[in-house]
Amino acid sequence: MTETAYAKINLALHVRGRREDGYHELETLFAFVDDGDRLSASPAPADTLTTHGEFAGGIEDPFGNIVAKALSALPRGKGWVVELEKRLPVAAGLGGGSADAGAVFRMVERTHGLPDDWQARAARLGADVPACVLSTTCIGTGTGTELIPVDNDLAGAPVLLVNPRVALTTGPVFKAWDGLDRGAMPGGFVRTIALEGRNDLEAPAIAICPVIADVLAALRGTDSFLARMSGSGATCFALYDNEAQLQAAAEKLAKSHPGWWQMAGKLR
Structure with a gap:
């Protein structure tokens, strides 16, 4: 079996408050790019996991990772030999580990079906995992685990992901949030929510990692109709009306910032 772990982006991310359990109350618009990490699996007497790819070195403990x-969270009968090609940067706001877990859930669904409580099992692995299992545009509330379908009028939109090759862990960014509730995420179709929404973690992320501002400025200097940071950073994305605009932007940034990582694709 093979499966793509689709890169997750947050078209909007509104932080509404700190919860007593230490997490934050969120409203977010999840979207997914048609590219990402790649996994393959085949039957074996016991589970084994091997990793390779550009960002495999960012996984400190392959056998303790998500x-x-x-693999341990779902009944499958015998074991699997799993190979993970790590093509997404680690600690990058793209849900890379969560997307990998989501791909595992989809492979189990294909071969054995998922248990009725799969969403709870996914949520125990991470707040983004339930959305990454579905890998379709949706609204997340609570800590991001409560999912609501949404009319997606941005399906197929060209998207460019750019990361300055700086890892940025989620915890410090949320901790640096100023605690101000700047209002609810707007309603409507996906394009409206994205254009009228915001990412409340941009400012604290830039305070910790100033190069994010450079990435956003570079993307906003292209023909994109929206450029924003994803999740807690440091990856930013830009959306375009057509492929020609995306290709021109990708080439422009590759020349001006050759050290930055890029991935181009379309929204699912």
Whole structure:
């Protein structure tokens, strides 16, 4: 079996407050790019996991990571040999580990079906995992685990992901949030929510990692109709009306910032 772990982006991310359990109350618009990490699996006497790819070195403990935990979270009968090609940067706001776990859930669904409580099992692995299992545009509330369908009028939109090759862990960014509730995420179709929404973690992320502002400025200097940071950073994305605009932007940034990582694709 093979499965793509689709890159997750937050078209909007409104932080509404700190919860007593230490998490934050969120309203977010999840979307997914048609590219990402790649996983393959085949039957074996016991579970094994091997990793390779550009960002495999960012996984400190391959046997204790979220893929291994996802394998343990679901009944499958015998074991699997799993190979993970890590093509997404780690600690980048793209839900890379959560997307990998989501891909495992989809492979289990294909071969054995998922248990009725799969969403709860996914949520125990991470707040983004339930959305990453579905890998379709949706609204997340609570900590991001409560999912609501949404009319997606941006499906197929060209998208460019750019990361300055700086890892940025989620915890410090949320901790640096100023605690101000700037209002609810707007309603309507996906394009409206994206254009009228915001990412409340941009400012604290830039305070910790100033190069994010450079990435956003570079993307906003192209023909995009929206450029924003994803999640807690440091990856930013830009959306375009057509492929020609995307290709021109990708080439422009590759020349001006050759060290930055890029991935181009379309919204699912």
